Structure formats: structure tokens, C-alpha cells
Amino acid sequence: MRARWAGAAAVAVIASCLALVFPLVLKWIVDGPVTDQDPGGVWLGAGVLLALGVAEALLFGLRRWLVARPLAGVEAAMRADLYGQLQRMPVAFHDKWASGQLLSRATTDLMVVRMFLAFPLTFLIVNSVTIVAGLAVLVVQDWGLGLVLLAPAVPLMAVCYRFEHGYAEASRRAQDQVGDLTTVVEESVLGIRIIKGFGRHRSQARAFRELSRTVRGTELTKARLLAGILGVITLLPELALGTALVLGTVEVADGDLSAGTLVAFLSTALALRWPIESIGFLLAMSQEAATATRRYFEVMDEAQEDPRVRPTAGEHGGSGLRFEGVVFRYPDAAPDSVPTLSRIDLHIRSGETMALVGATGCGKTTLTALVPRLYDVTAGRITLDGRDITAMPREELRTLVSMAFEEPTLFSASVAENVRMGAPEAGDDAVQRALGVAQADFVERLPDGADTEVGEQGLSLSGGQRQRLALARTVVGEPRFLVLDDPLSALDVHTEAAVEAALRRVLADSTALVVAHRPSTVLLADRVALLSEGRITAVGTHQELLRTSAEYRYLMSGDDEAAEAEEAAHA
Numbered sequence: 001m002r003a004r005w006a007g008a009a010a011v012a013v014i015a016s017c018l019a020l021v022f023p024l025v026l027k028w029i030v031d032g033p034v035t036d037q038d039p040g041g042v043w044l045g046a047g048v049l050l051a052l053g054v055a056e057a058l059l060f061g062l063r064r065w066l067v068a069r070p071l072a073g074v075e076a077a078m079r080a081d082l083y084g085q086l087q088r089m090p091v092a093f094h095d096k097w098a099s100g101q102l103l104s105r106a107t108t109d110l111m112v113v114r115m116f117l118a119f120p121l122t123f124l125i126v127n128s129v130t131i132v133a134g135l136a137v138l139v140v141q142d143w144g145l146g147l148v149l150l151a152p153a154v155p156l157m158a159v160c161y162r163f164e165h166g167y168a169e170a171s172r173r174a175q176d177q178v179g180d181l182t183t184v185v186e187e188s189v190l191g192i193r194i195i196k197g198f199g200r201h202r203s204q205a206r207a208f209r210e211l212s213r214t215v216r217g218t219e220l221t222k223a224r225l226l227a228g229i230l231g232v233i234t235l236l237p238e239l240a241l242g243t244a245l246v247l248g249t250v251e252v253a254d255g256d257l258s259a260g261t262l263v264a265f266l267s268t269a270l271a272l273r274w275p276i277e278s279i280g281f282l283l284a285m286s287q288e289a290a291t292a293t294r295r296y297f298e299v300m301d302e303a304q305e306d307p308r309v310r311p312t313a314g315e316h317g318g319s320g321l322r323f324e325g326v327v328f329r330y331p332d333a334a335p336d337s338v339p340t341l342s343r344i345d346l347h348i349r350s351g352e353t354m355a356l357v358g359a360t361g362c363g364k365t366t367l368t369a370l371v372p373r374l375y376d377v378t379a380g381r382i383t384l385d386g387r388d389i390t391a392m393p394r395e396e397l398r399t400l401v402s403m404a405f406e407e408p409t410l411f412s413a414s415v416a417e418n419v420r421m422g423a424p425e426a427g428d429d430a431v432q433r434a435l436g437v438a439q440a441d442f443v444e445r446l447p448d449g450a451d452t453e454v455g456e457q458g459l460s461l462s463g464g465q466r467q468r469l470a471l472a473r474t475v476v477g478e479p480r481f482l483v484l485d486d487p488l489s490a491l492d493v494h495t496e497a498a499v500e501a502a503l504r505r506v507l508a509d510s511t512a513l514v515v516a517h518r519p520s521t522v523l524l525a526d527r528v529a530l531l532s533e534g535r536i537t538a539v540g541t542h543q544e545l546l547r548t549s550a551e552y553r554y555l556m557s558g559d560d561e562a563a564e565a566e567e568a569a570h571a
């Protein structure tokens with residue numbers, strides 16, 4: 001790729017410098033055949049000019065051919081790297097970054113980079129070489145007039161320098177704003193039901209209009225900056241050229257300069273017009289590409305999930321799933337804030353099903369997310385059959401542990417493919433079994449059965465249907481450890497009972513942690529752990545906890561008296 005690009009740049013430089021040969025041929029024609037009135041010489045000169053023109057065109061074609069394909073390759077490779085990075089980033093990264101910012105980086109910014117590699121990068125070099133060579137030719141032909149043309153160089157450079165700074169700042173702002181705009185579009189598409197349901201489309205549209213007006217304002221600032229520099233870049237050389245033309249004509253009239261030299265001089269100067277005028281655009285595009293590259297690497301340079309496996313100080317005996325002195329604080333929380341989970345000690349015995357109960361927002365989802373290492377514990381450790389989870393390769397951990405999330409997200413794929421995400425090598429009968437456990441018999445009535453496309457680009461399913469498919473995905477691999485975050489919340493009592501009966505068979509072989517809100521789900525479990533204000537405050541069977549814990553009684557029954565009694569006892 002580099003060799004090809006260097007070849008392309010060299011070809012472009014040669015083509016561009018060919019343009020500087022034209023004036024020399026002109027000079028020869030004017031001072032030679034034209035002055036001597038020799039038509040044959042004029043024809044010869046014209047033929048040479050034609051040949052030069054054809055050569056220049058061919059060389060430019062060659063340049064395009066050299067770079068077009070490899071550049072598309074570069075863009076595709078950068079995009080693939082970015083996508084890979086987004087997949088490998090820890091969940092905490094995605095908590096922090098707005099999706100629109102990531103989307104715009106993967107699309108617009110990479111396109112800007114590719115355009116820069118294709119066009120401005122080559123031409124900044126080509127035009128600089130051409131300008132220097134051209135000015136040299138001018139000074140050699142007539143150093144007095146040459147210096148007149150050189151005079152604007154210093155002010156031009158100063159203007160370009162100032163422009164670069166202003167434009168860099170504006171283009172960063174513009175690209176960030178496009179990212180924000182993308183986020184708004186994405187959220188309003190995903191939240192279209194809420195927007196319509198609450199009649200918010202007008203205010204949403206207004207918010208969108210305001211943002212796009214901001215983007216427009218920034219783009220106008222950029223355009224103003226660009227117009228300013230283009231004006232200066234066109235005006236100053238043009239003035240210098242006019243001055244040179246007047247001085248040159250006077251010199252020719254005085255006989256100090258040959259007419260051919262003046263023609264050559266002026267046509268060389270004219271040949272430099274495009275290289276000089278294009279500098280403004282090229283600088284602008286380079287700035288945008290620099291910003292785009294910076295935005296790209298802001299994402300690429302974020303630390304990935306640490307793939308290293310931490311050696312442990314000897315394997316402990318013990319089996320099941322064990323939390324030992326686990327403390328957890330979200331990565332974006334202040335370091336001195338109260339941790340979401342403080343000192344969790346919990347042992348779920350091998351083959352046991354433990355229900356996790358607690359008031360809403362007490363940290364149940366957070367606790368479950370620690371097991372497959374979606375977040376890493378702040379202190380303490382979690383072991384599976386005595387092995388520290390940080391000492392296991394992530395693939396192994398995530399094959400051992402299977403999760404059902406609160407939000408049953410489906411992908412745009414068939415039912416079977418969605419289920420198979422839980423275990424890619426699962427056969428058809430395993431998928432059917434998993435669908436059976438989840439009581440997803442509705443799948444048979446879908447147009448194409450398990451091959452029906454669901455998800456965003458497919459058939460819409462009801463909340464309970466989605467939840468059952470997500471549950472099937474969790475159990476399909478028959479994992480050793482199951483972590484279920486409120487997996488039955490959207491089901492009616494009868495379906496829930498049927499799923500529970502089937503789950504009981506699955507759970508008999510697995511060690512499971514099940515977040516539960518309803519007594520019916522809790523009854524699935526052998527024991528119950530009560531999570532309260534970031535601590536496990538009680539562990540026991542459902543009956544035991546009903547007897548001993550007022551908070552548990554309250555959570556299970558909605559019994560206010562129990563809670564009041566509890567408060568009274570504390571007071």
C-alpha cells in the first residue's frame with residue numbers, strides 16, 4: 001500500500017511538473033519560429049505541446065488507478081478495527097460513550113480520512129513541489145519579476161497558519177456536533193413509541209432542529225473561514241501577477257526582456273495559479289482529516305478489557321459460586337462515594353439455586369453483572385468452584401456462566417440464531433429443548449417456525465415472548481452456572497408456573513443465582529439472599545426469612561405494617 005501510494009505521489013509530481021514545461025516550449029516558439037516567421041517550427045512546437053498534454057492526462061489517470069482500490073481497503077480495515085475495538089471494550093466504556101458519537105466516528109470520520117488519503121495528502125505534496133519548482137523557474141527566467149511574484153509568500157504563510165488554528169477548532173466542534181446529532185436521531189428512532197405515546201414529537205423535532213441549526217452554524221463558521229482564506233489566497237498572487245505584467249511589459253518595450261521570456265514567465269505564473277489556490281481547500285480538508293483521525297484514535301486508544309489472566313495465590317478448595325468480601329463501585333462514580341455493593345459475602349453451593357431479593361435499585365443487577373465480568377470487582381473476589389474468575393480466560397468464564405438480562409434484547413436474525421447465541425455449536429434438538437424449557441411454544445405458530453426473522457428488522461414479538469426467547473438463549477448451552485436477572489417478570493402466572501417447572505429441571509444440574517421480585521419466582525430457589533443497601537443482610541429459606549426478616553416479609557407481601565413494625569423496632 002505504501003509503495004503504491006508513493007508511486008502515485010511520484011507520478012502526480014511528474015505530471016504536475018510537466019505543466020511547467022509548457023511555458024518553456026512557448027518561450028521557444030515565440031522567440032524562435034514566431035520571430036523567424038517559420039511555420040514548420042510552429043507546428044513542431046504545437047505537436048510537442050499536444051504530446052505533453054496527453055502525457056499529463058495519462059499520468060493523472062495512472063495515479064487514480066494506483067490509489068483508488070488500496071484506499072478503499074484502508075477505510076474498510078480501519079472500520080473493521082474500530083468495530084472490533086467496540087466489541088472488545090468493557091461495558092463501562094459503553095456506559096460512558098454516547099452511541100451516536102461512536103456511530104459518527106465509524107462512518108463520517110473514516111470517510112473523511114479516506115478522502116484525505118486519496119486527494120489532499122497527495123496534492124499537498126504535489127502542489128508544494130510544483131510551487132517551489134515553478135518559483136525557481138520564474139526567478140531563473142527573470143529574478144526581478146520573480147521576486148515580485150514571491151513577495152506575497154510571507155503574508156500568505158502567516159494567513160494560512162492562522163487559518164489552520166481557527167479551522168481545526170471549528171472542524172472539531174462540527175464533528176462532535178454531528179456525533180451528538182446522530183445520538184439524537186438514534187434515540188428518537190429507538191424511542192419512537194415513547195415520543196409518540198407522550199405526544200412529544202413536536203418538542204423532539206424542535207430539539208433536533210436546534211441541534212441541526214447548531215451544526216449548520218458551525219459549518220457556516222467553517223465556510224466563512226474558508227472563504228476568507230480563499231479570498232486572500234486568490235487576491236495576493238493575482239495582485240503580484242498584475243504588477244509583474246505591467247513591469248514586464250515595460251521591460252519588453254524598453255528592450256530589456258525578450259517577448260518569449262515574458263510569455264513564458266506569465267504562463268508559468270498562470271500554471272501556478274491552481275496549485276496555489278487549491279492550498280486553501282487542501283489545508284481545510286487536511287484539518288478535517290486530522291480531527292477525524294484524532295476522534296478515531298480517542299476510541300481506539302481506550303483501554304480494552306484486560307485479556308491477561310491474573311495468576312492466583314493457589315486454588316482454594318470449595319465449590320459453587322462464592323462472593324468473598326466483594327466491594328463494587330461503578331467506574332464513573334467518585335472514588336470516595338458509597339460503593340454500590342459493600343462487602344458481599346455469599347456462597348451458592350454447587351447445584352443449588354439461590355434467589356436474590358431486594359428493593360428496587362439496591363444493586364441486584366449490579367451484583368449479577370460481576371459474575372461474567374461485565375464489570376470487575378473493586379475489591380474482594382468471586383470464585384467458581386474455587387477458581388478466581390479473574391484467573392480464567394474470558395471465553396472460558398463466559399462458557400461456564402450464562403446470563404439472562406433484565407432487558408431481553410433480540411438481534412435481527414432468526415429465532416434459532418438468536419437462541420444459538422447462547423451456545424454457537426448447539427444442535428437443532430438442543431435449540432428445541434431450550435425453547436421448550438422457556439415455554440416458547442409460540443415459536444411453532446410463527447410464519448417460518450424457528451427460522452422466522454425477529455428483532456429490529458424482523459417480526460416484532462411481545463415483551464413476554466422476547467423474554468422467553470432470551471431465557472432459551474440462556475439455557476441452551478446447559479451451562480454450569482446460571483445467572484438470571486428477573487427472567488420471568490413479563491409472564492402471566494400460568495406461563496410463569498410452566499416455565500418454572502421446566503426451569504427446575506435445568507436448575508437441578510446448574511448452580512444458579514436468580515434475581516426475583518415475586519414470591520412465585522422465589523419458590524424456585526433452595527435458599528434466598530436478601531440484598532439491602534449494598535449488603536447481604538440475610539440468607540435462608542423462604543420460610544426462614546419470612547419468619548426472621550421484616551424487610552423480606554415486606555418485599556414479598558407489600559405488607560406495610562411489617563415495615564412499620566421494623567422501623568418502630570429500629571427507632
Ligand SMILES: Nc1ncnc2c1ncn2[C@@H]1O[C@H](COP(=O)(O)OP(=O)(O)OP(=O)(O)O)[C@@H](O)[C@H]1O
Nearest residue numbers: 095330340358359360361362363364365366367406
Ligand atoms: N452503569 C451504571 N453506572 C453507574 N451507576 C449505575 C449503573 N447501573 C446502575 N447504577 C446504579 O447502581 C444502583 C443499583 O442499580 P441496579 O441496577 O443494580 O439495581 P437493581 O437492584 O437491579 O434494581 P431493579 O430491581 O430496579 O432492577 C442504582 O442506584 C443505579 O443508579
Ligand SMILES: [Mg+2]
Nearest residue numbers: 364365366406
Ligand atoms: Mg435490576
